Amino acid sequence: MRLHPSLRSQSAGHTLVEIVISSLIAVVVLGFLAVAVLQGTIEQRQALSHTALEIEAGIVSDKIAGLLREMSVTESVIFADPLPSNPYCYRRIIVARGAAPSFPREVLSYNPTTLILTHDPNKNASGDERVLSRPGLANVMRELYFFPSFANDGSSDSTALNVCLQVDDNCYTGRRDGASRFRTNTVTRTFTVKMRNK
DSSP: OOOOHHHHHHSOOOOHHHHHHHHHHHHHHHHHHHHHHHHHHHHHHHHHHHHHHHHHHHHHHHHHHHHHHTSBSSSOOEEEEEOSSOTTOEEEEEEESSSTTTSOEEEEEEETTTTEEEEESOTTSSSOOEEEEOOOSSOEEEEEEEEEEEOTTSSEEEEEEEEEEEEEOTTTTOEEETTTEEEOOEEEEEEEEEOBOO
């Protein structure tokens, strides 16, 4: 019985060179796939981190703006604790909803050591401070300061107050800048709040 030539060639094995080349091709393809999956995971983690920072900055901005909108323009804003790098920016303000003694002085204060933002609804009473923002695992408020507004003619505008805050991810995403230094995702917000005209 004679075998058909095509059947005989199908039953033949592969040479060592063919096996090595096909294995190398498979390893290269799998390596590229692994790098693509890893890079996609890193990008996704960075995007999630940035979104979480935007949300945190928005929440803190809303809390500050909500408090300052209730404050009276007729009561002067007292600025305290200036930044060492800029004497026109302050980490603490004293405001009021109305005239004393009916309305107590309130304090908004950022502590750069503990990275905590607090609101004290009565400056003269102790123990009633409320924490508006504290450091978390993946979001830390690195900076917050207040600075006065100015009108177009250069005079101070007592109806508005400017706020700048900076939140970062505390190197949570693990991005590296070069070989050894970690990079952070950072969100900076600067906004102006109009106070109550009463």
